[in-house]
Amino acid sequence: MTDPFAPDAPAGSESFDDDEESVRPGPFRRHALWAAGVAAAGVAMGWVTSLFRIGPEEYGLPPAAPGSLWPYLTAWAVIGLVVAGVLRATAARIPVYAPGRTAVALTYLGTRLSLGRRPEAPLVAAMAAAALVAAAVWCAVALHQHRRRAEA
Structure with a gap:
């Protein structure tokens, strides 16, 4: 697949398909905006699906x-x-499968469980650690697959 964000790419050819494994290079501000948007989407989804437990x-x-x-x-x-x-x-360095959906899912699950149960701080910290470990494992699997492909 060609890089849709390359300087010579035609206008409007941006691809936001999260299903495929591809390297996602670009400037830092685009990565930061993407991360903020994904985090906001996960929190918003968790909040919306918890409304029946937190409303009147x-x-x-x-x-x-x-x-x-x-x-x-x-x-x-x-x-x-x-x-x-x-x-x-x-994902900016090696191909990672569905980094957006993975981040949204981890954030959504944590938000949904926290709003429904309102746990104490140590349990929230444990849930945060679990989410970070899951993301690190997802990245480690991608790195392992990338190395295996490079050796072949």
């Missing part, structure tokens, strides 16, 4: 736990940004 009782189940949602939303926005950053930094 007339709209669903009684609230899961008392307390503010903002610390959890903020924490998962930062965690999602780091997870997306790790995946995108790896």
Whole structure:
């Protein structure tokens, strides 16, 4: 596949297909915006799917736990940004399969579980560590596959 972001690429040929493995080079600002957008999408999806647990009782189940949602939303926005950053930094150098969907899924799961249960800080930290380990393993698998292809 040709690089749609190359200087000689025709205008409007940008491909956002996340299904294929390809190197995603580009300037830092594009990587940072991508990571921020993916993190925001994961947090927003987690929040929307948790509305029936965090809204008024007339709209669903009684609230899961008392307390503010903002610390959890903020924490998962930062965690999602780091997870997306790790995946995108790896995808900028070697082909990684679906880094966007992986980052959104990890951020979504953490947000959804945190808003539904409202765990204490150590458990949120453990969930964050699990998300980061999953992203690192995803990148390690991609690196291993890249090395095997290079040797062949």
